[in-house]
Amino acid sequence: MNTKITRLLGAGALLALALTGCASGSISGGEGKAAAAGSGNSDLRDVTIGLFPSSAVGAIQLGIDKGYFEEEGLNLEVLLGQGSAAQLPSLSSGSLDFMLASPTTPLIATAQGLDLKIVSGYAANRPEIVEDSVSVLVGPGSDIKSARDLEGKTVSINALGSIGEIGIREAVELDGGDPNKVTFVQLGFNEVGAQLESGQIQAGMAGPPFMQQIVADGGSVISDFIQDANLGGAELVIASSGALTRNDPALIESFVSALDKTLAYAEEHQDEVRDLLPSVLGTSPEAAAKTDFIAWSAELDVDALKQFADLMEKHGVTEKRPDVESTVWSK
Structure with a gap:
C-alpha cells in the first residue's frame, strides 16, 4: 500500500x-x-x-x-x-x-x-454515538457548553455553505440562540485542534479521528448538530x-x-x-x-x-x- x-x-x-x-x-x-x-x-x-x-x-x-x-x-x-x-x-x-x-x-x-x-x-x-461523525468541539476550559453559546463566537467548518453551516445554524436556533451571530471560517478537520489551542477559533467542526485527538487533549464535544438538525x-x-x-x-x-x-x-x-x-x-x-x-x-x-x-x-x-x-x- x-x-x-x-x-x-x-x-x-x-x-x-x-x-x-x-x-x-x-x-x-x-x-x-x-x-x-x-x-x-x-x-x-x-x-x-x-x-x-x-x-x-x-x-x-x-x-x-x-x-x-x-x-x-x-x-x-x-x-x-x-x-x-x-x-x-x-x-x-x-x-x-x-x-x-x-x-x-x-x-x-x-x-x-x-x-x-x-x-x-x-x-x-449513528444516533447512539456522538463521536462517530462530525460535531462541534471546544478546547480545554472553554465556557462554551451548548450550541446556543456559539453566539458571537468564531466557529470553523470544513467548507462554507456545507453541512456544517446549515447544521450548526439549525442547532443554534433550536437551542434558543441566533444563528446569524455566529462567525464561520473555513478550516480542515486536521487543523482544528491546533487552531483551538492557539485561540484563533473558539469552536470547531471536526470528525474522526481528529475529534478523538481533540478530546484526548482535554477538549470536548458541545453539539452533535447532525442529529439536532435531523441531517444524519x-x-x-x-x-x-x-x-x-x-x-x-x-x-x-x-x-x-x-x-x-x-x-x-x-x-x-x-x-x-x-x-x-x-x-x-x-x-x-x-x-x-x-x-x-x-x-x-x-x-x-x-x-x-x-x-x-x-x-x-x-x-x-x-x-x-x-x-x-x-x-x-x-x-
Whole structure:
C-alpha cells in the first residue's frame, strides 16, 4: 500500500495538478498515470476520487487493498483536498471522476446550474454515538457548553455553505440562540485542534479521528448538530459529473458496485480501518484505536436529502430550494 498523500488546499491547486497515483490503486503521491499504465495494470481503467482528511480515507483504502475496485476493472486513485467545495471545479471539468461530499455541495452546484449528480450514498450518522461523525468541539476550559453559546463566537467548518453551516445554524436556533451571530471560517478537520489551542477559533467542526485527538487533549464535544438538525440519514454521498453519468453509465455502475462491497466490508471490519489511520492520515495509534466511525453504506436516503434542501433554503445557503430529484442519478 502506498500511503503518500497529496494534500490539495484549494480549487486552483487541484485544477493544476495532474491527477495521478500508483498502479495498484492507492492514495496518490503524484507519480503519474504513465507510470501507472506501465506497471502491470494496463487492463484496469484509471479512476480518480477526491476525498478530504477523515476516516473515509481509511475505508476507501481498505476497499482498494481488498481488491474490490480491481474486481470491477478499476484502478482507483485517491486525492485529498480540504473539502468537496474545493474539489468541485475538477469534478465539473472531468479531472476528477468521483468525489466524497456532504449533500450540500452537489445540491448547491445544481441549484447554480452546474451539471452534477449524486450517484450513491456513503455514510449515515449513528444516533447512539456522538463521536462517530462530525460535531462541534471546544478546547480545554472553554465556557462554551451548548450550541446556543456559539453566539458571537468564531466557529470553523470544513467548507462554507456545507453541512456544517446549515447544521450548526439549525442547532443554534433550536437551542434558543441566533444563528446569524455566529462567525464561520473555513478550516480542515486536521487543523482544528491546533487552531483551538492557539485561540484563533473558539469552536470547531471536526470528525474522526481528529475529534478523538481533540478530546484526548482535554477538549470536548458541545453539539452533535447532525442529529439536532435531523441531517444524519445522508451525511455523506458520492457525486460525479452529469456528463460522466450520461456518457459512461457502465463506469458509474462498476464504481458503485465496488463501493458497495467496500463499505459493507468496512462496516463489518472496523478494526481494519482503525489500523490504517496512522499510515493514511498520520493519526496517533492511540487516537486511531479509540475512533468511532460513521455508519458506512452505499444506499442513498433520498428523504434525508430533502431535509438538506429544506435547511439550505431556510438558512440562506441557496436562494431557492434545490431540486433533489434532478440531482440524484438513476440508472
